[in-house]
Amino acid sequence: MAVRGIEDLLNKVRAYNPGADMEFIKRAYFFSSEAHGEQKRKEGSPYIEHPLAVASVLADMKMDTVSIAAGLLHDTIEDTPTIKEDIQKRFGYELAFLVDSVTKLGKIQFQSSEEAQAENFRRMLLSMAEDIRVVMVKFADRLHNMRTLQYLPEEKRKRIARETLEIYAPLANRLGIGWLRIELENLSFKHLMPEVYEDLVRKVATRREEQEGYVNVLIGIVKNKLANEGIRAQVKGRIKHYYGIWQKMQRQEIPFDQIYDVLGIRIITDTKASCYAVLGLIHSLWKPIPGKFKDYIGVPKSNMYQSLHTTVVGPEGRRVEFQIRTEDMDKLAEEGIAAHWKYKERGHINPKDDRYIAWLRNFIQEIQDVRQTPQEFLDAVKSEVVPDTIYIFTPRGEIKELPLGATPVDFAYSIHTQVGHKCVGAKVNGRMVPLKFTLNNGDTVEILTSQNHTPSRDWLSFVTTSRARTRIRQWIKAEERKECIELGAKLLETEIRRRGLSVSLLKGPEAASAASGMSFEDPEDMLVAVGYGKISPQQVVNRIAPSSIQEAEAPAIKPAKQAEEEKGITITGMTDILYHLAKCCYPVPGDNLVGFITRGKGVSVHRKSCPNLPRLVADEERLISVQWKASDGAPHLAKVAVDTLDRPGIVANLSAAISSLNINIHHMEAITNQLENAHISFILEVKDRGQLNAIMQKLAQLDGVIGVRR
Ligand code: MN
Numbered sequence: 283m284a285v286r287g288i289e290d291l292l293n294k295v296r297a298y299n300p301g302a303d304m305e306f307i308k309r310a311y312f313f314s315s316e317a318h319g320e321q322k323r324k325e326g327s328p329y330i331e332h333p334l335a336v337a338s339v340l341a342d343m344k345m346d347t348v349s350i351a352a353g354l355l356h357d358t359i360e361d362t363p364t365i366k367e368d369i370q371k372r373f374g375y376e377l378a379f380l381v382d383s384v385t386k387l388g389k390i391q392f393q394s395s396e397e398a399q400a401e402n403f404r405r406m407l408l409s410m411a412e413d414i415r416v417v418m419v420k421f422a423d424r425l426h427n428m429r430t431l432q433y434l435p436e437e438k439r440k441r442i443a444r445e446t447l448e449i450y451a452p453l454a455n456r457l458g459i460g461w462l463r464i465e466l467e468n469l470s471f472k473h474l475m476p477e478v479y480e481d482l483v484r485k486v487a488t489r490r491e492e493q494e495g496y497v498n499v500l501i502g503i504v505k506n507k508l509a510n511e512g513i514r515a516q517v518k519g520r521i522k523h524y525y526g527i528w529q530k531m532q533r534q535e536i537p538f539d540q541i542y543d544v545l546g547i548r549i550i551t552d553t554k555a556s557c558y559a560v561l562g563l564i565h566s567l568w569k570p571i572p573g574k575f576k577d578y579i580g581v582p583k584s585n586m587y588q589s590l591h592t593t594v595v596g597p598e599g600r601r602v603e604f605q606i607r608t609e610d611m612d613k614l615a616e617e618g619i620a621a622h623w624k625y626k627e628r629g630h631i632n633p634k635d636d637r638y639i640a641w642l643r644n645f646i647q648e649i650q651d652v653r654q655t656p657q658e659f660l661d662a663v664k665s666e667v668v669p670d671t672i673y674i675f676t677p678r679g680e681i682k683e684l685p686l687g688a689t690p691v692d693f694a695y696s697i698h699t700q701v702g703h704k705c706v707g708a709k710v711n712g713r714m715v716p717l718k719f720t721l722n723n724g725d726t727v728e729i730l731t732s733q734n735h736t737p738s739r740d741w742l743s744f745v746t747t748s749r750a751r752t753r754i755r756q757w758i759k760a761e762e763r764k765e766c767i768e769l770g771a772k773l774l775e776t777e778i779r780r781r782g783l784s785v786s787l788l789k790g791p792e793a794a795s796a797a798s799g800m801s802f803e804d805p806e807d808m809l810v811a812v813g814y815g816k817i818s819p820q821q822v823v824n825r826i827a828p829s830s831i832q833e834a835e836a837p838a839i840k841p842a843k844q845a846e847e848e849k850g851i852t853i854t855g856m857t858d859i860l861y862h863l864a865k866c867c868y869p870v871p872g873d874n875l876v877g878f879i880t881r882g883k884g885v886s887v888h889r890k891s892c893p894n895l896p897r898l899v900a901d902e903e904r905l906i907s908v909q910w911k912a913s914d915g916a917p918h919l920a921k922v923a924v925d926t927l928d929r930p931g932i933v934a935n936l937s938a939a940i941s942s943l944n945i946n947i948h949h950m951e952a953i954t955n956q957l958e959n960a961h962i963s964f965i966l967e968v969k970d971r972g973q974l975n976a977i978m979q980k981l982a983q984l985d986g987v988i989g990v991r992r
Pocket of ligand 1: 332356357423
């Protein structure tokens with residue numbers, strides 16, 4: 283990467299700008315070489331190698347001649363007796379100005395590092411607005427320093443790496459220079475957290491080895507399909523950068539194993555229309571994961587990045603991310619502002635042409651007018667430059683900082699855990715919005731709460747803050763524990779009764795000693811283990827009442843099978859497994875069933891037509907096949923919803939009809955709406971689907987009934 287000598291540099295420049303003034307660059311090189319004289323870098327090499335390397339990075343960015351020369355001279359004012367006027371005399375005002383501006387950037391030492399950071403940022407932005415090339419030279423300088431950071435003492439290394447991560451990388455991102463941002467982030471990461479970095483590098487290498495074959499197969503399939511459709515495109519594998527992976531692990535609080543987009547596929551095609559055609563093609567080959575499709579072509583990112591992103595379920599159920607873009611978009615994603623370079627030799631970028639410059643000028647004008655503390659200034663800059671942050675107001679005008687994409691639920695949890703748990707709705711700028719609404723910078727958000735409300739597992743699918751995610755998970759865990767305790771107690775009671783023993787044994791010292799005998803902290807933990815299915819109720823009761831083992835032996839031989847036969851359900855390939863009938867769709871014998879292996883609560887059995895199924899599938903719970911055995915005659919709960927005209931006596935008529943078929947009403951609820959219709963829902967105890975159909979038909983024929991459904 284580094285240019286060994288001036289000839290290499292000149293060749294590099296010649297390759298993209300044959301008309302460049304080579305003599306000018308050569309003169310700058312000899313001037314700098316002489317000025318730095320015998321100076322050495324930390325690792326002992328001649329100092330001139332650093333300015334040469336910086337100029338080479340600028341050549342990689344295809345910068346103009348003056349910028350290349352500025353790279354060669356950038357340390358002369360700072361580190362040698364050279365003054366601005368010397369440069370101006372020999373090379374003209376423009377180069378002198380560039381070198382002088384680069385020197386001034388970040389030269390002053392401040393008391394607090396916060397103050398220094400703010401001031402550095404301010405200077406960067408100001409010089410950017412004046413001449414963007416100043417910042418490009420500074421970027422090149424910082425990049426080479428980061429590439430050779432290992433020669434500095436640890437403390438200095440960390441300080442520079444942190445500053446790079448907090449200022450240079452976000453600015454590179456804001457200017458859309460993807461490759462620079464990625465290299466700066468990876469280098470900073472490596473020096474700030476060496477062990478974490480090395481560990482991740484190893485894991486990514488292993489994953490790459492495992493998956494490369496798989497990705498290549500997919501690439502082959504896509505290439506074939508594209509050729510058949512006559513779409514011209516390049517298809518290649520890509521690997522996500524280390525710092526990006528680490529950020530994702532932090533943000534979502536997940537281990538490396540759960541990062542699915544380490545290896546992805548990028549497709550580069552000719553036109554915008556082709557991008558969407560390719561997308562359709564990918565989606566016809568493999569099923570897209572809902573919520574993972576992003577159209578940055580229709581809605582570009584604030585740094586003008588454009589691309590289509592989608593994640594699909596590939597063969598063997600593995601997830602793969604595709605990025606689809608045109609060549610221009612790809613160039614823009616890599617080079618950002620540099621892709622817009624419209625320099626004439628020794629000229630400036632045309633500010634009218636460039637939206638970046640417009641954005642910068644605007645922004646600087648705004649932040650300059652206000653007197654601010656360094657912290658306020660930094661916040662203002664970061665919210666602009668780091669477009670991943672939004673500021674949300676409470677109705678009282680307090681400000682909360684949230685990541686881009688945050689929802690009212692994230693906001694509620696940022697106020698207080700209880701506000702989050704009890705949140706039922708939200709008003710944004712005075713208007714009601716759904717809980718998964720995406721907040722925008724500057725929104726005022728009011729959270730509506732209800733005492734009896736509790737968090738929902740669904741929320742995990744849209745919250746973006748780790749705080750909200752953690753709090754919701756904690757709540758669900760606690761709730762699952764409660765349910766397991768109840769279930770465990772019920773199972774033990776059943777087993778105790780079956781052996782003709784007294785239920786009071788479960789509360790006595792026998793239970794406590796059984797628990798400690800099985801190394802549980804307390805009897806409650808034992809109930810949880812029974813509820814989760816980790817230990818069987820028989821095991822526990824054997825310990826509580828050893829004398830009952832003998833007589834219990836015979837019927838206890840096949841407990842699981844017996845339980846199945848009682849309730850009439852078989853679960854394919856499974857024995858001795860806990861299951862429950864889902865409360866959302868109330869399956870009854872005769873219905874087509876499907877089961878999910880839930881986390882910790884055994885198998886949840888649903889009707890195949892249950893409207894919750896797609897969501898459960900997305901939740902990655904495992905689908906298994908479940909069948910009813912012959913109808914057992916035992917009562918099963920079923921839900922029937924009846925829409926009726928709101929007439930006096932209608933509820934009584936419905937109830938009478940149900941009772942006339944000898945069906946028990948377990949629960950009933952009636953809601954009247956403003957259209958003078960009533961909605962009545964019954965939970966009934968029925969034998970099977972046949973009986974349920976009969977009652978539904980009967981209800982539908984009653985006077986005043988509009989519709990009957992499950
Ligand atoms: Mn330097």
